[in-house]
Amino acid sequence: MVTKEEVEKVVKSIVDEKFIRSIDVDEKGNVTVTLAKDTPDIDNVLIKLHSEIGKLEGVGLITVNREREIKEADENVQLTEEMVLEKLKEVIDPEIGLDVVNLGLIYDLKVNPDNTVYVKMTMTTPGCPLTMWLLRAVEDKILEIPGVKDAEIELTFDPPWTPDRISPEYKKKLGLF
Structure with a gap:
């Protein structure tokens, strides 16, 4: 060991x-x-x-x-999953050029009552050389949202990502009907 x-x-x-x-x-x-x-x-x-x-x-x-500071939750801020997803559209996979939301890398997202955010996500391949960078970018973007106290990002490969997970809008743009 x-x-x-x-x-x-x-x-x-x-x-x-x-x-x-x-x-x-x-x-x-x-x-x-x-x-x-x-x-x-x-x-x-x-x-x-x-x-x-x-x-x-x-x-x-x-x-x-x-290392980072854990922020105190602002009880007056009403966080929504939609707010988080919009912010995550700013995280672009540098190899593919699409954001992690439209690419279909986000499998699950929860905004908890204490203003912490949980995201379960994947990569396009288990050997993606940018895994650490993308995980960190997702966490950083979530923590930029006013009122977010903390973020937990879980990486999974079950089920494996496929191009079928790309949003219909981006499938059209890419010619992947």
Whole structure:
């Protein structure tokens, strides 16, 4: 099984130590790394960390977080799923050029009474090199919505994504009747 020391060595080879907030490895080999919110070139760092930690023997689930403040919920703001979906249309898959909503990557979305938001989403392929970037972009966009207290993003590949999930409007634009 992977050790915390092995993970620390990889993380410190990619990120300056002053930006590392915590590194945890549990008994199943699941790795959680938390970085400072001001870590330079964060998108590339997230992708590289995920890739390099994944090469270690005995690694389970890899989670790379950024430190952030949990906001107090504004009880006067009435959040809706429609508001969240509209905001998520700003997250464009850079490889395909479509937003995550019209591409059909969002499987489930819930706005909870405490103004936290839950999203279950997928990628077009399990090996998508932009997985960490897209997950982070979705989380960031949700947290930009006034009144949102926190966001939880779950990644799933069940069921697998297919082009059938693309919205009818975009299927027409792409010529995929």
